[in-house]
Amino acid sequence: MSKIRYERPVIKKIETGMPNKFGTRTEYEPMTHIDGLAVKSLVKEYGSPLFILSEKTIRNTIKKARKAFETRYPKVQFAWSYKTNYLNAICSIFHQEGSWAEVVSGFEYDKAISLGVDGKKIIFNGPEKSEEDLAKAIKNNSLIHIDHLDELYTITELAEKINFRPRVAIRVNMDTGVYPMWDRFGFNYENGQAWDAINKIMHSGKMELAGLHCHIGTFMLSPYAYGIAASKLAELALSVEQKFKHEIKYIDLGGGFASKNTLKGSYLPGTDINPSFDDFAEAISTALLNSNFKQDKLPLLILETGRALIDEAGYLLGSVISNKRSSTGRRNTIVDIGVNILFTSFWYDHRITPAQAFTQYTEDTCVYGPLCMNIDVIRESISLPLLNRGDHVVIHSVGAYNMTQWMQFIALRPNVVLIDMDEKPHIIRLRETLDNMNSQEQVPAHLVKFNK
């Protein structure tokens, strides 16, 4: 006779009318499969923890984003934000979908070139661009977004030396009514810095001022801020045309669209309250169409959104190492996913779903990672179904920033697998090994020997 499925015994006090930081149960169905592949088999084949990226979700999301903008504004171009996730396979999906590359360092610039991106379709942002990087970008006719005056002067000198007219934009920061106001990138709109930079570019005659750029914030929950930014940049572009008889070809509103993750401290889940692509598109397109651009002279709208395009396509699979009790009797569950590979657990209350069947019984749980560090907390308070040692969990919406900001710390970084459109898995980044780490190190000869 087959035995009944075991669930550990649990008793939970009923507390009514009391605010509870653990919230109510949120998971009703286990996530046994991702894009048709069993979580259990994926873990068995590729190990635990394991990053999974869904090509289907990536392509559907970028299509949704493009549709939201292209149905409202005639000239739209997305540029994939490399820093959000620069795994080669991921960048290539976005390039196949027509995105340009948006890079913020020489390393990222070289990565885009090595993937075969046309230099003319690379937007070079960021506060640090070496002379060597800039020279390369000028020769490749890339779009260089100037962050500060030192960079402006360097480009002027290089343009003269190389005898090539670089295509540039200035990065503009401004008050869009949100707090905190991001004023570290580029030149300020309100105090005249932006105009000062524009005047210098136009009077030098060494560069082509092709566009205007801004990056107003990150995980923006208000689409209206983008509307204000678009209006201000449109006004600036029209003033440049009036003053210098020079047409600004594009307006780049940067990135910062919120994904559907839930920010820590948020009362409601991100899936319910965060703006959609349509909300952002409506605010931006309305602002640009309502500005004084002539119908046939509308600038190209460039968008560098990263997080909102990739977050939902990423999953992190892990396994339960142990269940413990805290000094107060709270359930502590240790999983093999640490904050070194899930950096975004510092920002979000990530959704966690068990990968195997469970009942309606839950426990107020704190989920810890495996690192011997007190800060290694994945979720401080979550009402989770009962998990046993060895059970698998799926952490949702981890596609953005985790595979670029992750750290080799205490443990080695795991495999990253892409599930393609035909639901076939491919390793797109191999798990690290001790040899990988040691190959970067050198031990001076006098330190090689010691008493064993």
Add this chain to the structure above:
Amino acid sequence: MKLRKNVAVSEAGLLFNPVTGESFTVNPIGVEILNLIREDKSPDQISKAIVDKYSTDQTTFEKDYDDFIGILYHHNLLESHEETTI
């Protein structure tokens, strides 16, 4: 080890302690264990009954049983704190 006399446990898993006025929910296997405790079964007997019936092993159950009993003590639902290890 005994469950406090006045503590009532329903088949559906609702536990009520009239001394404190506190109510609890217990999952089915928890109710089964509470009933076995009520029947004065020893930890060894409880373990055997559960391992025979459910897809688990003795080590796993021992760990979960100790944890469960610990929480019963925490909520003051047991008469006395005796050795509970199987």
